[in-house]
Amino acid sequence: MTEITVIRDVDTIIAYDAAGDRQVYRHGGDVAFDETGLLCVGERFDGPATTELSGxxxxVMPGLIDIHCHSHDEPMAKGIFEDVGTAALWGQAxxxxxxxxxxxxxxRAACLTVMLGDLMRSGxxxxxxxxxxxxxxLDIAAQSGVRGYLAPGFRQADWVVHDSHRLDFAWDEEAGRDAFARALEFADQARAHxxxxxxxxxSPxxxxTCRPDLLVDAADEARKRGMRLTVHAAQTMAEHEELLRRTGLTAVQYLDQLGVLGPDVIIGHCIFTDHHSWTRQRTRADLVTLAERSTSVAHCPVTFARSGMALETLGAYRRAGVNVAIGTDSYPFNMLEEMRQALICSRLGGRSVFDLSTGDIFEAATLAGARALGRSDIGRLSVGAxxxxxxxxxxxxxxxxxYDPLRSLVHCAAERxxxxxxxxxxxxxxxxxPTGIDYEGALREMQALQDWACARARLFDPRGRDIAELAPKSLPVVQG
Incomplete structure (x- = not known):
């Protein structure tokens, strides 16, 4: 027998209004659901119920959609490099x-477990x-219960920084092609799970860090499979200047020229487009191109704001017709805090409280994320979703x-x-x-992993610096 859960007489429901393609408040009524989907949203549910809860x-609101994050080693770097950067590379760390x-x-297992636990705890x-x-x-993503889109990255060049001021690229095109083949095999396994x-x-x-032919082939393979393609582009000024040197184009222009852009593409960050005040361009065509190609942008403000940089502005992208969804990129892996920062950064960049509203940022974290993934059955509470x-x-x-529960949640309470x-x-x-993973155990393991990684940091730094030199602590350490 299918288990049906009913939340009775809910104080506030954030429901989907199909006629207006928007999120709306409804007060009172029930929310009923089972594993097949939502059975009732805001009406009285008179069917059988396995579990009844008080509202x-x-x-009750739709689950949030994080369109861009990184597990790998990212959760382990928390609290280390927030105050550092490479001055010659525009402060980017x-x-x-x-x-x-x-x-x-x-x-890997502990980092993934902590990331998923943090994200789910924030909705x-x-x-x-x-x-x-x-x-x-695959196993941990499935055990967590999350709806997971897994993107194995591949590239043909590694970054090499010389003397903390010059960025070069170490190319190995064959290795990148091999990684591409393995990534496609893994993506197929994820779909078949x-x-x-x-x-x-x-995910190039x-x-x-990818040659033009690899970017084109990646897009072709994604389209053959009906999968999404995501690529970091226009994410730093160093990348922007490198592409200008190679091609004379911005990242958006370059990807468009290659035929990569489209409604199945999600660009990670897309900050330094031709209208950004830091760039040499003074045109405003990139946002028009993104909107015309129906290409989505994954906006992750927190990690870039830490380095003193910001997209200009989320409100402007939305007004240009670009579908912008929200990602967390790296720690703190908190969707609600990310939404708050996105709202604040947009108002600062736009120099106006009216640049973006709380409802706008909620739409970006739900409906826009669903659009980026080509889905009409998530990011909303409606019968059948x-x-x-x-x-x-x-x-x-x-x-x-x-007074307004969404404002209280985003501006004040967050995951609490x-x-x-x-x-x-x-x-x-x-x-x-979290119910499906050992979140507490992974958190305990992370401290030992971070201590071990910090002790070995000099082995991975081209200049052989230890962690105390790479990342001085916020306050002096005194003895006694």
């Missing part, structure tokens, strides 16, 4: 520091994870007093108010704790 002082903390193969029900292939990726909640994504890692939903406790102190999370009607987070 008093609760908000990624090129010089991202490969210094290496937990090795033994760290994420769908996650697009870009990482390296490892033996536990018996859970039915996993899929593959074709960065626009500047997937039962991916979040229960928010309106009595949480950080939510009170409640998330009580339960369901994916395909199954409980994946209960009272703030």
């Amino acid at each position: 008093k002082a609760r908000m 990624m090129y010089e520091y991202s490969s210094v903390i290496d937990g090795g193969a033994d760290a 994420a029900t769908t996650v697009l994870d870009i990482a390296g292939i490892h033996d536990t990726w 018996p859970s039915g909640r996993l899929d593959g994504v074709v 890692s960065q626009v500047e 997937k039962a991916d939903l979040v229960v928010v406790d309106l009595d949480t102190p950080t939510m009170r007093p409640v 108010a998330v009580e339960r999370v369901y994916v395909d009607g199954r409980l994946t987070v209960d009272e703030g704790r």
Whole structure:
């Protein structure tokens, strides 16, 4: 017998209005669902129920969609490099520091577990994870209960930073082709997984680390499979200048010239387009091109804001007709905090409180994410859609007093108010704790992994610096 859950007399439901293609508030009524999908949203449900829960002082909303994140070693780097960067590379820390903390193969399971646990606790029900292939990726993603899009990255060049000021590329085209073949095989395995909640994504890692023919072939293979393609592009000024040197084009122009852009493509970050104030261009054609090609952008403001850079602006992209969804990229892997930062950065960049509203950012984290993935059955609460939903406790102190519950959640409470999370009607987070994975155990393991990786940092730094020199602590350490 199928188990049916009913949440009775819900205080607030964020429901999908099909006529307006928008999210709306509904007060009162039931939310009923099973593993096949949503059976009732906002009406009275009179059918049989296996489990009945009270909706008093609760908000039920669609699960959030994280369109761009990285497990791999990212969760282990927390608290190390937030105050550093390479001055000659516009302050970006990624090129010089991202490969210094290496937990090795033994760290992959713990990093993935912590990332998924953090994301689900913040209301994420769908996650697009870009990482390296490892033996536990499929199993842990399935055990977590998340709806997972797994994107094994591949590239033909590694970044090499000389003397903390010059970025070069070490090319191995054959190795990149081999990685491409393995990535396609893994993506096919993800799609065939018996859970039915996993899929593959074709992911050439960065626009500047792949030759043009590999980018074209990747797009072709994704389209043959009906899969999404995601690529980091227009993410840093170093990349922007490198593409100008090679091609005379911006990343958007280059990908468009190659025929890569399309409604099945998600560009990671897409910050430094031709209208950005840091670039040499003074045209405004890139956003028009993205909108015309129906290409989506994965906006991950937190990690870039840490380096002093921002997309200009999310409101402007939306007004240009570009489908912009939200990702977390790296830690803190918190969708609600990411949404808040996206809202603040957009208003700062646009110099106006009116540049973006709370409703706009919620739409980006739900409906826009679903559009990016080509889906009309997630990111919304409507009868027949997937039962991916979040229960928010309106009595949480950080939510009170409640005038507008979504504003209280995004601007104040964040994950502290998330009580339960369901994916395909199954409980994946209960009272703030993931149900399908050993989240607490992975957190304990992470400290030992970080200590070990920090002790080995000099082995991966071209200049042989130890961790104390690479990442000085926030305050002086004194003895006694």
